[in-house]
Amino acid sequence: MLWLGVAYLGALAALLITSLWTQDDFTGTIQRTWTLDNFRDLFTIDVYRTITLRTIGIAALVTVIDAVLAFPIALYMAKVASPRLQRLLVIAVLMPLWASYLVKAYAWRGMLSADGPLAWIAAPFGLHSPGYGVPAVIITLSYLWLPYMILPVYAGLERVPNSLFEASADLGGGAWTTIRRVVIPMAFPAIVAGSIFTFSLSLGDYIAVKIVGGTSQLLGNVVFDNQGAANNLPFAAAVATVPIVVMLVYLAAARRTGALENL
Amino acid sequence: MKTIGSTKLAAVACAGLLALATACGTSSGGSDGGGPKAAEDQGGFTAPDVAMMQSLGDMEGEVNILAWPGYAEDGSTDKSIDWVTPFEQETGCQANVKYFATSDEAVQLMKSGEYDVVSASGDASLRLIAAGDVAPVNTDLLKNYPDIEDFLKDQPWNSVDGQMYGVPHGWGANLLMYNKAEVDPAPTSWSAVFDDASQYAGKVTAYDSPIYIADAALYLMNTQPDLDILDPYALDEDQLAAAVDLLKKQKANVSEYWSDYLKEVAAFKSGDSVIGTTWQVIASTIGDKVEAFLPDEGSTGWSDTWMISTDAPDPNCGYAWMDYITSPKAQAAVAEYFGEAPANTKACGLTSDPSFCDTYHAKDAAYAAQIHYWTTPIAQCLDGRTDVKCTDYGDWTTAWTEVKG
Numbered sequence: 001m002l003w004l005g006v007a008y009l010g011a012l013a014a015l016l017i018t019s020l021w022t023q024d025d026f027t028g029t030i031q032r033t034w035t036l037d038n039f040r041d042l043f044t045i046d047v048y049r050t051i052t053l054r055t056i057g058i059a060a061l062v063t064v065i066d067a068v069l070a071f072p073i074a075l076y077m078a079k080v081a082s083p084r085l086q087r088l089l090v091i092a093v094l095m096p097l098w099a100s101y102l103v104k105a106y107a108w109r110g111m112l113s114a115d116g117p118l119a120w121i122a123a124p125f126g127l128h129s130p131g132y133g134v135p136a137v138i139i140t141l142s143y144l145w146l147p148y149m150i151l152p153v154y155a156g157l158e159r160v161p162n163s164l165f166e167a168s169a170d171l172g173g174g175a176w177t178t179i180r181r182v183v184i185p186m187a188f189p190a191i192v193a194g195s196i197f198t199f200s201l202s203l204g205d206y207i208a209v210k211i212v213g214g215t216s217q218l219l220g221n222v223v224f225d226n227q228g229a230a231n232n233l234p235f236a237a238a239v240a241t242v243p244i245v246v247m248l249v250y251l252a253a254a255r256r257t258g259a260l261e262n263l
Numbered sequence: 264m265k266t267i268g269s270t271k272l273a274a275v276a277c278a279g280l281l282a283l284a285t286a287c288g289t290s291s292g293g294s295d296g297g298g299p300k301a302a303e304d305q306g307g308f309t310a311p312d313v314a315m316m317q318s319l320g321d322m323e324g325e326v327n328i329l330a331w332p333g334y335a336e337d338g339s340t341d342k343s344i345d346w347v348t349p350f351e352q353e354t355g356c357q358a359n360v361k362y363f364a365t366s367d368e369a370v371q372l373m374k375s376g377e378y379d380v381v382s383a384s385g386d387a388s389l390r391l392i393a394a395g396d397v398a399p400v401n402t403d404l405l406k407n408y409p410d411i412e413d414f415l416k417d418q419p420w421n422s423v424d425g426q427m428y429g430v431p432h433g434w435g436a437n438l439l440m441y442n443k444a445e446v447d448p449a450p451t452s453w454s455a456v457f458d459d460a461s462q463y464a465g466k467v468t469a470y471d472s473p474i475y476i477a478d479a480a481l482y483l484m485n486t487q488p489d490l491d492i493l494d495p496y497a498l499d500e501d502q503l504a505a506a507v508d509l510l511k512k513q514k515a516n517v518s519e520y521w522s523d524y525l526k527e528v529a530a531f532k533s534g535d536s537v538i539g540t541t542w543q544v545i546a547s548t549i550g551d552k553v554e555a556f557l558p559d560e561g562s563t564g565w566s567d568t569w570m571i572s573t574d575a576p577d578p579n580c581g582y583a584w585m586d587y588i589t590s591p592k593a594q595a596a597v598a599e600y601f602g603e604a605p606a607n608t609k610a611c612g613l614t615s616d617p618s619f620c621d622t623y624h625a626k627d628a629a630y631a632a633q634i635h636y637w638t639t640p641i642a643q644c645l646d647g648r649t650d651v652k653c654t655d656y657g658d659w660t661t662a663w664t665e666v667k668g
């Protein structure tokens with residue numbers, strides 16, 4: 001616990017302090033004078049607001065898509081499949097996690113390419129591949145983070161006693177009513193727990209967008225460009241505080257649903 | 264070239280994407296440019312008084328090398344790619360190689376004084392000289408120095424007042440590449456990716472780095488003389504704004520920006536991109552489907568220099584390395600592996616591809632003169648203006664973020 005405090009919170013504190021410093025442009029050295037210039041730039045230059053909103057929008061959409069896809073899969077795994085099939089499905093869900101993130105992102109790059117499989121399938125219908133850009137990023141991230149949504153939802157649904165399903169049926173509830181009135185409310189904290197993964201992972205991502213994002217960029221790219229290329233660590237640190245604030249708000253909201261006990 | 268392409272592929276796979284994105288982006292990393300009028304114009308730039316090595320002594324037994332990825336291969340990336348081991352056997356100097364990803368990192372690491380030699384790009388070299396971190400190089404102590412092409416010697420990015428601060432290593436240009444089947448008629452000018460880019464809407468590609476702003480500035484320098492751009496790396500606020508406007512218009516037609524060169528190879532092969540800026544090695548990897556050439560306006564490019572640290576713990580092994588890496592054999596190996604023109608053109612007889620030097624125009628001084636070598640923009644205008652403040656690399660980074668939106 002102490003180590004966690006020192007290593008993790010210490011790093012965060014260092015980040016915050018760095019964001020209040022500035023940098024000498026010629027020698028690239030950090031000047032330790034206190035200034036809010038970095039944050040002023042962050043709030044006054046329009047492009048950063050656009051990028052922040054785009055990043056949050058993509059993270060939210062990825063989370064919704066993953067929740068919608070994960071729920072039926074998790075429900076089938078938890079309540080319908082035989083124990084043997086259940087184990088196989090858990091392995092199947094975990095399987096993509098064995099492959100490297102990069103392999104999967106580059107696979108989507110191939111899928112979405114102008115001469116790739118998606119374009120080939122869409123061609124007879126007069127459509128074409130969405131190409132590289134924001135839609136491609138959403139598809140790729142949804143795919144990448146789907147297991148992180150399925151597993152908590154599956155664990156949450158397993159905890160719902162079967163007797164509740166029977167009780168609902170005895171009281172005249174059809175399958176749809178049971179799912180809507182019984183299962184979803186009980187699984188909701190689990191979905192929120194899964195959404196913490198998908199949302200935070202999407203919020204910090206910058207590699208997938210480099211691979212399939214076309215001309216688009218996210219907050220992570222701004223941090224990367226400022227730190228890696230321009231060596232402007234203080235401004236990169238200031239940008240990095242944005243997702244932290246967003247995540248804190250998100251976690252506070254998630255806590256109210258009781259999802260944090262579900263992790 | 265095909266085999267070189269695949270060995271690079273292997274190297275790249277090993278290096279991992281993260282390192283690569285930056286490595287590729289910057290490993291061709293800029294050299295300092297600004298035309299033939301460096302030192303006197305660079306805002307009161309004077310080199311600190313640092314002693315030069317007068318004669319060689321005994322080898323120290325090791326040398327610490329700070330290099331761009333791909334400049335000092337010891338066979339660990341690919342067994343057949345190894346020019347460090349022969350150096351060790353020849354000189355008895357154990358080579359400790361550290362790769363860096365950006366010029367900024369190189370500058371920081373050189374300040375530690377733990378490294379003997381560095382392969383500095385122009386955007387690092389002047390900063391190193393100015394800070395007194397690197398020493399003048401006594402070229403009389405280097406056997407291979409006379410064989411280096413004259414147009415690379417005494418240049419603004421590697422010398423001050425006629426004193427060399429390093430040995431030229433190799434150089435290359437950012438070319439315009441197009442898909443021969445899709446782009447007709449063949450373009451001759453950068454206008455194909457700027458003013459006329461809408462012809463290829465959604466199929467144009469561009470380099471993903473703030474330094475790409477210089478490409479737009481170079482184009483404006485030729486097409487809008489009233490902007491008075493003299494040097495694409497010395498832009499005042501209005502000139503930068505004009506370049507940013509041009510890039511924003513270009514963005515509407517861009518399919519994607521590339522920094523990892525394999526990404527561009529794949530995009531041209533699949534047809535996602537049909538025209539855009541490139542390096543010779545990319546065009547050679549793709550093959551006959553594309554054509555890469557130097558447009559009428561000239562181009563941006565890079566030129567790297569080996570420099571020796573002021574506090575070098577192993578100066579004799581350092582000089583031995585600088586001499587070795589500019590020897591014909593090592594130059595041939597590194598140039599073919601990295602994909603750039605060798606500084607020592609005696610290497611041309613030793614490359615595995617006999618036409619390598621012609622492909623890269625290694626001996627073509629007129630071709631080299633059309634290249635505006637990458638340099639880091641600083642507040643003092645590199646073109647010698649003193650009445651305005653120029654935009655620095657930090658401004659360019661912000662501007663580039665705005666271009667991408």
